[in-house]
Amino acid sequence: MTGFDYAARMERARRELVVREVDVLLISLGSDLPYLTGYTAMPLERLTMAVVPRDGEPVLVIPELEAPRVTPRPDVFRVHAWGETEDPVAIVAGLMGRATQAMIGDHTWSVFLLGLQQVLPATRFLSARPVTEALRIIKEPAEIGLLRTAGASADRVAALLADHPFAGKTELQVSREIGAMLEANGTDVAGFAIVASGPNGASPHHEAGDRIIREGDAIVVDFGGKVGGYSSDTTRMYHVGDPPLRYREVHEIVRVAQQEAVAAVQPGVTAESVDRAARSVIEAAGYGEYFIHRTGHGIGLDGHEDPYIVSGSSRELEAGMAFSIEPGIYLPGEFGVRIEDIVVCGDGGVERMNNSPRDVVVVA
Amino acid sequence: MTGFDYAARMERARRELVVREVDVLLISLGSDLPYLTGYTAMPLERLTMAVVPRDGEPVLVIPELEAPRVTPRPDVFRVHAWGETEDPVAIVAGLMGRATQAMIGDHTWSVFLLGLQQVLPATRFLSARPVTEALRIIKEPAEIGLLRTAGASADRVAALLADHPFAGKTELQVSREIGAMLEANGTDVAGFAIVASGPNGASPHHEAGDRIIREGDAIVVDFGGKVGGYSSDTTRMYHVGDPPLRYREVHEIVRVAQQEAVAAVQPGVTAESVDRAARSVIEAAGYGEYFIHRTGHGIGLDGHEDPYIVSGSSRELEAGMAFSIEPGIYLPGEFGVRIEDIVVCGDGGVERMNNSPRDVVVVA
Numbered sequence: 244m245t246g247f248d249y250a251a252r253m254e255r256a257r258r259e260l261v262v263r264e265v266d267v268l269l270i271s272l273g274s275d276l277p278y279l280t281g282y283t284a285m286p287l288e289r290l291t292m293a294v295v296p297r298d299g300e301p302v303l304v305i306p307e308l309e310a311p312r313v314t315p316r317p318d319v320f321r322v323h324a325w326g327e328t329e330d331p332v333a334i335v336a337g338l339m340g341r342a343t344q345a346m347i348g349d350h351t352w353s354v355f356l357l358g359l360q361q362v363l364p365a366t367r368f369l370s371a372r373p374v375t376e377a378l379r380i381i382k383e384p385a386e387i388g389l390l391r392t393a394g395a396s397a398d399r400v401a402a403l404l405a406d407h408p409f410a411g412k413t414e415l416q417v418s419r420e421i422g423a424m425l426e427a428n429g430t431d432v433a434g435f436a437i438v439a440s441g442p443n444g445a446s447p448h449h450e451a452g453d454r455i456i457r458e459g460d461a462i463v464v465d466f467g468g469k470v471g472g473y474s475s476d477t478t479r480m481y482h483v484g485d486p487p488l489r490y491r492e493v494h495e496i497v498r499v500a501q502q503e504a505v506a507a508v509q510p511g512v513t514a515e516s517v518d519r520a521a522r523s524v525i526e527a528a529g530y531g532e533y534f535i536h537r538t539g540h541g542i543g544l545d546g547h548e549d550p551y552i553v554s555g556s557s558r559e560l561e562a563g564m565a566f567s568i569e570p571g572i573y574l575p576g577e578f579g580v581r582i583e584d585i586v587v588c589g590d591g592g593v594e595r596m597n598n599s600p601r602d603v604v605v606v607a
Numbered sequence: 608m609t610g611f612d613y614a615a616r617m618e619r620a621r622r623e624l625v626v627r628e629v630d631v632l633l634i635s636l637g638s639d640l641p642y643l644t645g646y647t648a649m650p651l652e653r654l655t656m657a658v659v660p661r662d663g664e665p666v667l668v669i670p671e672l673e674a675p676r677v678t679p680r681p682d683v684f685r686v687h688a689w690g691e692t693e694d695p696v697a698i699v700a701g702l703m704g705r706a707t708q709a710m711i712g713d714h715t716w717s718v719f720l721l722g723l724q725q726v727l728p729a730t731r732f733l734s735a736r737p738v739t740e741a742l743r744i745i746k747e748p749a750e751i752g753l754l755r756t757a758g759a760s761a762d763r764v765a766a767l768l769a770d771h772p773f774a775g776k777t778e779l780q781v782s783r784e785i786g787a788m789l790e791a792n793g794t795d796v797a798g799f800a801i802v803a804s805g806p807n808g809a810s811p812h813h814e815a816g817d818r819i820i821r822e823g824d825a826i827v828v829d830f831g832g833k834v835g836g837y838s839s840d841t842t843r844m845y846h847v848g849d850p851p852l853r854y855r856e857v858h859e860i861v862r863v864a865q866q867e868a869v870a871a872v873q874p875g876v877t878a879e880s881v882d883r884a885a886r887s888v889i890e891a892a893g894y895g896e897y898f899i900h901r902t903g904h905g906i907g908l909d910g911h912e913d914p915y916i917v918s919g920s921s922r923e924l925e926a927g928m929a930f931s932i933e934p935g936i937y938l939p940g941e942f943g944v945r946i947e948d949i950v951v952c953g954d955g956g957v958e959r960m961n962n963s964p965r966d967v968v969v970v971a
Contacts, residue, residue: 285812288904288911308900311810311939327901328919349718354734356717370718419790426783446675448649536672537691540652547652555692575675 246385249281249319252378253301259374260297266342268295268371269335269359273350274544275375277472280320282313290331290355293320294338302338304331332358339363346371376549381563386473386543387587390565393475394585394596396429397467401479401599403428404464409456409606410483414438418451421466430468430475434546437465437478444579447536447571458484461578462606463571467546474546476567477597478583481606493530493572494580494603500524500570501582501601504538504552508568508586508593514556521570522554530572539567542585562590610749613645613683616742617665623738624661630706632659632735633699633723637714638908639739641836644684646677654695654719657684658702666702668695696722703727710735740913745927750837750907751951754929757839758949758960760793761831765843765963767792768828773820773970774847778802782815785830794832794839798910801829801842808943811900811935822848825942825967827935831910838910840931841961842947845970857894857936858944858967864888864934865946865965868902868916872932872950872957878920885934886918894936903931906949926954 256279260268270276270293277283280303284291289306301320305313310324323338325331336359339345345363347356348371360368382390403424409417415438422433439449440456444463456462460483467476480494504521518538525534539552542565550558552566569583584597620643624632634640634657641647644667648655653670665684669677674688687702689695700723703709709727711720712735724732746754767788773781779802786797803813804820808827820826824847831840844858868885882902889898903916906929914922916930933947949960 308811312812312814327899327917347717347721349716351717352713353711353715353717353720354713354736356720357711357732357734368721370721372718423787447672448676450676535691553691 247281247383249279249316252279253295253319255378256295256374257297259377260295260346263346263373265344265346265369265374266297267339267345268374269293269339269345269351270295270348270371270375271351271355273348274548275348275350275371275379278375278379278544281316285309290335292331292335292351292355294335296338296340304335304338306331332362335359336362339366342366344369346374348375379543380541380549381561382543382565382587383563387563387565389471389473390475390542390585390587390596393430393468393470393473394477396425396470397475397477398597398599399428400424400466401477401597404479404481405604405606407606409460409462409481410458411455413453413455414440414443414451415453417456421464425466425468429470431470433468434474435466437463439463439465439579441578442576445573445575445577447573447579447581456483461486461490461580463579463581465581465583472544474542474544475596476542476546476583476585477599478569478581479599479601479604480580480582481604483606485605486603490578490580491603493574496525496528496530497570497572497580497582498601501568501584504568504570505584505586505593505595508560508588510560510562510588510590512560514550514552514558514560515554517552517560517568518554518556521568525570525572533572533574534570535573536571539569541566560588562588564588565596611645611747613643613680616643617659617683619742620659620738621661623741624659624710627710627737629708629710629733629738630661631703631709632738633657633703633709633715634659634712634735634739635715635719637712638912639712639714639735639743642739642743642908645680649673654699656695656699656715656719658699660702660704668699668702670695696726699723700726703730706730708733710738712739743907744905744913745925746907746929746951747927751927751929753835753837754839754906754949754951754960757794757832757834757837758841760789760834761839761841762961762963763792764788764830765841765961768843768845769968769970771970773824773826773845774822775819777817777819778804778807778815779817781820785828789830789832794834796833798832798838799830801827803827803829803943805942806940809937809939809941811937811943811945820847825850825854825944827943827945829945829947836908838906838908839960840906840910840947840949841963842933842945843963843965843968844944844946845968847970849969850967854942854944855967857938860889860892860894861934861936861944861946862965865932865948868932868934869948869950869957869959872924872952874926874952874954875923878914878916878922878924879918881916881924881932882918882920885932889934889936897936897938898934899937900935903933905930924952926952928952929960
């Protein structure tokens with residue numbers, strides 16, 4: 244999390260507060276905090292919270308024992324470390340002054356919001372999303388560079404998996420192997436690896452488990468990790484032995500749907516129209532009811548963030564937005580197929596962060 | 608998460624709601640949900656929430672694409688799956704009826720609480736902690752069994768580390784090796800491994816990084832993972848080459864402080880008196896200002912939960928409570944020492960879940 248201009252980001256945040264007539268922005272768990280300060284809070288019971296007043300100095304309130312983790316950035320914030328027997332909610336409330344309107348980061352634990360509401364009954368609390376989204380949705384060139392590096396790392400793993408033995412192993416075992424492969428191929432932190440074999444593939448968010456992979460299985464492999472804080476996320480399909488015709492047909496429908504949606508990405512088109520581009524291919528093939536999720540999600544410091552590529556979203560895409568395109572068909576009791584790339588919308592066209600082959604890969 | 612009587616737990620939760628005159632309990636992210644239902648929500652933007660009315664049927668509101676992950680327990684809850692273009696906050700609000708008082712799980716994202724408050728302005732929202740803590744703080748025998756198994760797995764890794772090469776590796780490399788060792792030694796999910804070498808040891812929550820471990824380093828190794836959902840958490844000290852006298856002295860102070868605190872644990876004593884037992888040893892030795900955190904935290908499905916062993920807590924310990932005892936001394940610019948075991952308070956005395964040697968271990 245070095246190399247970014249946190250002071251400029253903080254200044255942009257404060258300009259958003261002025262426009263929205265908000266007195267103070269409160270940022271705790273999640274990616275908004277590292278975006279603004281370079282520091283990531285530990286997801287534990289001790290409160291870490293940046294208090295960003297519209298006017299005045301931003302303060303990072305942090306448990307004393309975690310203060311040594313913070314890289315000092317005196318031009319961006321000062322640090323207020325609280326001791327084990329102090330009440331951090333009271334400290335934050337004290338720093339908020341007589342705020343009429345406060346915005347609070349979406350991932351902040353409710354227990355802290357309830358505590359603040361009790362201490363400051365006259366303050367109106369709002370979701371910080373309009374501000375944090377405005378800041379984060381258009382990626383800076385350095386952020387796109389990290390997404391590209393993360394994508395290339397995942398692509399190397401996707402290629403290695405073509406020669407990787409699957410049969411006879413449990414999903415969990417393969418999932419752990421993919422984690423190690425990510426870390427050996429340039430990813431800082433292996434984030435996740437869904438390995439959903441055979442009928443388990445029909446559950447889009449299947450958790451890799453004890454099922455032993457065997458001949459004839461289609462395997463949904465959806466994985467990613469972080470490089471410099473930025474996530475990769477790609478899905479490829481592997482098949483133990485030659486796939487039957489029915490599998491090949493469904494795979495081809497998903498591949499074309501994914502290609503059509505990627506081709507639809509350009510500045511000025513709506514998110515829902517990109518979703519429609521994928522969905523109409525799948526519907527025309529008669530599988531509409533088996534495509535049970537949206538087409539994609541934004542990506543950056545969070546694995547899922549704005550913009551969401553979903554029916555009903557009239558948001559217009561802009562250059563610099565990064566998101567997944569990942570249609571799927573899920574046939575209960577049989578198998579699932581999903582193909583996913585991260586793409587970046589550019590002025591001159593769309594750039595894919597993932598470029599490994601999208602055909603079914605036959606494995607042993 | 609099998610083998611527990613979720614229906615009985617749900618019934619206890621509802622009795623707590625009656626006593627506290629609360630109409631509905633709302634449980635989302637974190638460990639309260641698997642405790643009550645056996646299901647763990649994904650920490651993503653799509654809302655998963657158990658709606659538990661004081662009277663009436665509990666409902667698990669879940670994204671449609673994650674519904675296949677749920678093990679059905681029709682005697683405990685029914686499932687309400689919501690589609691990609693529906694509003695889950697409206698669905699939860701609809702299920703809450705005309706609730707006057709609602710309790711909401713502490714780790715629920717603020718954005719969902721704010722959404723519910725907007726839709727239901729007449730409902731008073733409270734932290735669910737009084738109820739969830741009452742349920743979870745006394746461990747069932749099967750839970751203690753899992754804590755014991757998790758502790759034994761961590762102890763095996765602690766023993767292996769005595770023969771493990773440290774020098775010349777980065778902290779991050781050793782941290783990853785410990786993760787793999789945990790998984791190879793009976794832990795389902797490697798949770799974390801703090802490896803804080805040399806002066807980094809003075810930061811209690813140091814994140815393993817690029818520092819290369821070298822001759823003369825004291826190394827704080829604090830690690831754990833999950834078995835059947837229950838966490839281990841132990842800290843041992845390793846030293847590359849023979850430690851100097853100063854290190855040995857500080858280590859011995861911490862070792863005695865930890866021993867005294869463990870010996871103080873019994874039903875009826877207060878949490879603060881256990882903290883005091885450790886702290887007084889360190890203060891008497893002149894290092895009081897360098898013991899900058901509480902003595903311990905509860906453990907179970909969460910790595911940190913009630914009871915907290917902290918100054919100011921007059922909570923009386925009871926048989927079945929499980930928590931860490933982990934005093935430390937942190938000398939900025941020099942090194943840190945922490946020694947940590949998980950213990951369970953029993954009627955007949957304290958049981959340690961960690962039993963690897965607490966002396967400094969000299970490594971290469």
